[in-house]
Amino acid sequence: xxxxxxxxxxxxxxxxxxxxxxxxxxxxxxxxxxxxxxxxxxxxxxxxxxxxxxxxxxxxxxxxxxxxxxxxxxxxxxxxxxxxxxxxxxxxxxxxxxxxxxxxxxxxxxxxxxxxxxxxxxxxxxxxxxxxxxxxxxxxxxxxxxxxxxxxxxxxxxxxxxxxxxxxxxxxxxxxxxxxxxxxxxxxxxxxxxxxxxxxxxxxxxxxxxxxxxxxxxxxxxxxxxxxxxxxxxxxxxxxxxxxxxxxxxxxxxxxxxxxxxxxxxxxxxxxxxxxxxxxxxxxxxxxxxxxxxxxxxxxxxxxxxx
Amino acid sequence: xxxxxxxxxxxxxxxxxxxxxxxxxxxxxxxxxxxxxxxxxxxxxxxxxxxxxxxxxxxxxxxxxxxxxxxxxxxxxxxxxxxxxxxxxxxxxxxxxxxxxxxxxxxxxxxxxxxxxxxxxxxxxxxxxxxxxxxxxxxxxxxxxxxxxxxxxxxxxxxxxxxxxxxxxxxxxxxxxxxxxxxxxxxxxxxxxxxxxxxxxxxxxxxxxxxxxxxxxxxxxxxxxxxxxxxxxxxxxxxxxxxxxxxxxxxxxxxxxxxxxxxxxxxxxxxxxxxxxxxxxxxxxxxxxxx
Numbered sequence: 108x109x110x111x112x113x114x115x116x117x118x119x120x121x122x123x124x125x126x127x128x129x130x131x132x133x134x135x136x137x138x139x140x141x142x143x144x145x146x147x148x149x150x151x152x153x154x155x156x157x158x159x160x161x162x163x164x165x166x167x168x169x170x171x172x173x174x175x176x177x178x179x180x181x182x183x184x185x186x187x188x189x190x191x192x193x194x195x196x197x198x199x200x201x202x203x204x205x206x207x208x209x210x211x212x213x214x215x216x217x218x219x220x221x222x223x224x225x226x227x228x229x230x231x232x233x234x235x236x237x238x239x240x241x242x243x244x245x246x247x248x249x250x251x252x253x254x255x256x257x258x259x260x261x262x263x264x265x266x267x268x269x270x271x272x273x274x275x276x277x278x279x280x281x282x283x284x285x286x287x288x289x290x291x292x293x294x295x296x297x298x299x300x301x302x303x304x305x306x307x308x309x310x311x312x313x314x315x316x317x318x319x320x321x322x323x324x325x326x327x328x329x330x331x332x333x334x335x336x337x338x339x340x341x342x343x344x345x346x347x348x349x350x351x352x353x354x355x356x357x358x359x360x361x362x363x364x365x366x367x368x369x370x371x372x373x374x375x376x377x378x379x380x381x382x383x384x385x386x387x388x389x390x391x392x393x394x395x396x397x398x399x400x401x402x403x404x405x406x407x408x409x410x411x412x413x414x
Numbered sequence: 415x416x417x418x419x420x421x422x423x424x425x426x427x428x429x430x431x432x433x434x435x436x437x438x439x440x441x442x443x444x445x446x447x448x449x450x451x452x453x454x455x456x457x458x459x460x461x462x463x464x465x466x467x468x469x470x471x472x473x474x475x476x477x478x479x480x481x482x483x484x485x486x487x488x489x490x491x492x493x494x495x496x497x498x499x500x501x502x503x504x505x506x507x508x509x510x511x512x513x514x515x516x517x518x519x520x521x522x523x524x525x526x527x528x529x530x531x532x533x534x535x536x537x538x539x540x541x542x543x544x545x546x547x548x549x550x551x552x553x554x555x556x557x558x559x560x561x562x563x564x565x566x567x568x569x570x571x572x573x574x575x576x577x578x579x580x581x582x583x584x585x586x587x588x589x590x591x592x593x594x595x596x597x598x599x600x601x602x603x604x605x606x607x608x609x610x611x612x613x614x615x616x617x618x619x620x621x622x623x624x625x626x627x628x629x630x631x632x633x634x635x636x637x638x639x640x641x642x643x644x645x646x647x648x649x650x651x652x653x654x655x656x657x658x659x660x661x662x663x664x665x666x667x668x669x670x671x672x673x674x675x676x677x678x679x680x681x682x683x684x685x686x687x688x689x690x691x692x693x694x695x696x697x698x699x700x701x702x703x704x705x
Binding site: 138235243 | 419432437444524540549553644677695
């Protein structure tokens with residue numbers, strides 16, 4: 108398993124502290140001690156629980172305390188339009204929200220990365236990040252205050268005479284998307300700024316000197332260069348949007364169920380863990396598939412994208 | 415497109431206006447939350463009925479009638495306490511494991527290191543809800559098994575704070591590992607070797623040379639852990655028992671209909687989080703990560 112123990116000095120990395128290099132037995136002990144926490148952490152909290160989740164999703168109840176194994180929980184999902192429509196809706200709205208976040212965030216990221224310099228740049232950057240250290244619940248509460256019938260936007264429009272009476276702006280898909288885009292903004296802006304920061308101004312100047320127009324420069328130079336940031340941001344935003352609970356629960360209406368809410372209902376309210384596990388797995392697969400596709404299409408690695 | 419390229423003043427103005435509108439959009443919800451914490455009304459909505467500090471300081475509700483301010487609301491205050499307890503434990507474990515992981519990943523060369531690194535990133539791409547339910551059903555299955563076969567009751571594997579801590583730790587540990595590893599990667603190993611040559615033991619060298627070097631990243635990882643633990647909702651929701659952390663309490667309160675007390679609480683939380691976040695910028699601990 109390990110190369111640490113081998114007493115061949117040449118094979119051990121030069122990085123190892125001297126004492127470790129001299130005592131292979133001690134090094135091996137150290138190695139196993141250091142390996143223990145991640146093995147316990149990933150084994151007991153990530154890998155085994157997910158294997159068990161998969162097994163549970165295959166379990167079918169035939170009588171009290173009697174189970175068989177099969178695909179019934181998954182078949183049940185595809186046979187009940189309410190279930191698969193919800194997942195489809197959740198995924199569609201998530202893609203829409205991700206695209207919208209990108210479109211709104213890009214000019215802002217570009218402005219911070221390329222138009223600003225020095226202290227102003229740092230200040231604006233920090234200012235753009237600050238709202239996201241606030242709990243998602245608080246941010247959602249803010250949108251309730253703004254969008255509800257007795258809220259600020261409705262009242263402002265009324266007093267300006269733009270609408271005849273108060274309007275309820277909560278409880279529809281537009282409200283959900285507004286909230287989702289807002290909540291995701293940070294995760295788009297930061298990778299975009301990081302990738303745009305490394306774009307050399309002289310490239311844009313050269314394109315301009317050669318007669319390139321704004322749109323051409325954007326398409327030929329800026330967007331290709333920002334691609335890693337666009338992919339990283341979009342992947343993270345999509346994932347977080349798909350797995351969101353709070354925003355759809357409070358900003359959406361009675362008919363706009365999010366798929367996470369179905370999972371919550373199955374597990375916590377109905378106590379149908381077998382079906383819930385199948386739902387959980389379907390969400391995990393949808394999410395992983397999109398992440399994987401995004402990485403494949405743009406030839407990037409997970410490690411690079413996240414860190 | 416960049417300052418050195420000439421543009422019409424109309425284009426410049428439009429761009430600047432867009433940025434301004436963006437920032438209005440960023441701060442509008444937070445300002446709305448804050449303002450209604452001071453409205454002298456039963457509901458956090460217009461019309462404005464005058465300024466009051468009741469939603470923070472009123473203790474009238476204790477006598478049965480009247481308002482209960484945030485600082486006299488036993489339920490809310492106790493869940494702040496619960497969250498604090500959870501955050502401290504999660505942070506201590508995460509930073510400790512993050513540090514040992516950094517040594518494992520940066521100092522040890524072993525087969526499977528690449529795989530371990532990738533697996534460590536998984537918790538960040540698994541939706542929080544799924545982390546929650548997978549841990550919930552896994553621990554319950556084990557607890558049921560132990561109860562059935564050995565007749566032992568294991569309460570800490572049932573929904574409750576120990577599981578909440580485990581759930582939050584399962585992904586915060588990744589973040590701590592990334593931050594602390596990035597810093598250790600920059601450490602000049604010769605410093606440690608110098609200490610060894612001067613007669614320090616292995617432990618002494620790490621304690622007096624390496625760990626002080628890692629300290630900024632450990633503090634940075636700690637602050638991020640506290641923030642993430644305090645604000646975590648999705649994973650916590652699935653694992654929570656009878657003691658509700660603050661996010662769960664706020665969620666339930668918001669479901670029952672919003673009260674200005676929640677606005678007051680939000681304002682206090684905003685200040686606490688902003689203070690921590692600004693503290694984080696001063697430690698510079700997260701800079702190494704490039705995030």
